[in-house]
Amino acid sequence: MNAVQYIYWTVFICWFRALLMGRRSDHTREELRALFISEGHAHLAQAGLAKFSGREVAKRVGYSVGTISNLFGSVDGLIVAINSRSFEVWAQVLRDRLESAGEDRIAALVDGYFAFAKESPELWSAIYAHRLPEGLDLPEEDKDRRAGLTQIVEDEIRTVLPAGTDADLVRLARSLVAVVHGHCSFVVSGSFALLEEPEPHAAALARVRESLAAHGYRAEDFRSELGLGDSENRGSL
Amino acid sequence: MNAVQYIYWTVFICWFRALLMGRRSDHTREELRALFISEGHAHLAQAGLAKFSGREVAKRVGYSVGTISNLFGSVDGLIVAINSRSFEVWAQVLRDRLESAGEDRIAALVDGYFAFAKESPELWSAIYAHRLPEGLDLPEEDKDRRAGLTQIVEDEIRTVLPAGTDADLVRLARSLVAVVHGHCSFVVSGSFALLEEPEPHAAALARVRESLAAHGYRAEDFRSELGLGDSENRGSL
DNA sequence: CCGATTAATGAACGCTGTTCAATATATTTA
């Protein structure tokens, strides 16, 4: 390719991009938000919320400090967006676990809850450590994105319990999320209470089963018999 | 008191303090630590961990910025000390509740757990939001001060369950703390999961009772009968 | 009374998030 062709090509690219995006920048506003969220996610996972720096994220993306304020209102806004993304990743972990689960889907849920927290402790604890400054509260869009996680649990609890009043079922499901959350929180923060507990997530599962049992859940119906592998057991149903 | 008496008195005070404390400052090192912790506690309760400022605390106490580093190693050290103090206050809340409780001491425990968190949400969440920088971990002294809280719960659980293996009992007690903690955490952070739950602490208590029941606890034995006041009931035992 | 010791200081440093006048580019209008 000679010099003239190169110039033509470059001019064409510029024109095409301008036509397509109607913007003067390299990215649309949404593309840019996605870039910041993606890079911010990586930075948060590595540095943790305490050492999270909006400036650092901007530097990595290759934009200037002020851009975060333009896109997200403030660094808090960026963190909210990053955390909502974490919720989506987390929900996907749960769905994956459910898909490859045997009959014991309750155990799969608990496993999935812990799996994300243990794999990305900084992302997980940032979700709960971050609090919006007084006055501001979570945008409706983010609430929706985050509700997906509890929805998954509610659906499974509904399946596993005998037919009853749905209103109480939703509340029970969310309470059980809190049960697992409590154990997970102690594990991730290395808290005093569960330091010597060898299998915290087994404890969480036990508590969940005990509460479910009190509402008519019979573990035997959903769990592989002792001595039988999951695959064999699945085939026999 | 005339002027001469006043001067004598002042001189005596100075001499006595110098004799007693062997220090050149107004306070011993421990007194000074206590001052910073006390003032820091007030500041943390008001501002929250995110806006907590060591400089601000130093200013309020009337000492300079560097003093925190001298006394606590770093601002993180100060926060650790403040949080340990919070644990002690919290444990006292539990003891008070137990003292004035009727037969239903389990309910009193759950109430006490929530009471501190709802009364001082910033102090409560600072306990769990604060994480020491990598490498450092909690001084042994602080671990001891914090363990008191779980100890109280363990003692009560032991009382309420039929005699069994003590090893499992300790683990169960701590797991139940996690159950309550999970609900409390969602309430304080205003999390999605319990937003519509009208009585989160009732839900926590219900989960605890269900798990205890699975281990031989019979609520009826420790709860007032319907229609009977606590005081009457207590007299009858 | 005089060095040695040590509590306390606070300016300096490098970091943070936020603001906003200035700039550069795209779009519309004349």
Added chain:
DNA sequence: TAAATATATTGAACAGCGTTCATTAATCGG
């Protein structure tokens, strides 16, 4: 085509943060 308008992006300036450490000031041991 040229000028005017609109807007995405910049980055210096600012106030506040935690940490460091040479300096100061006060007490102690001899």
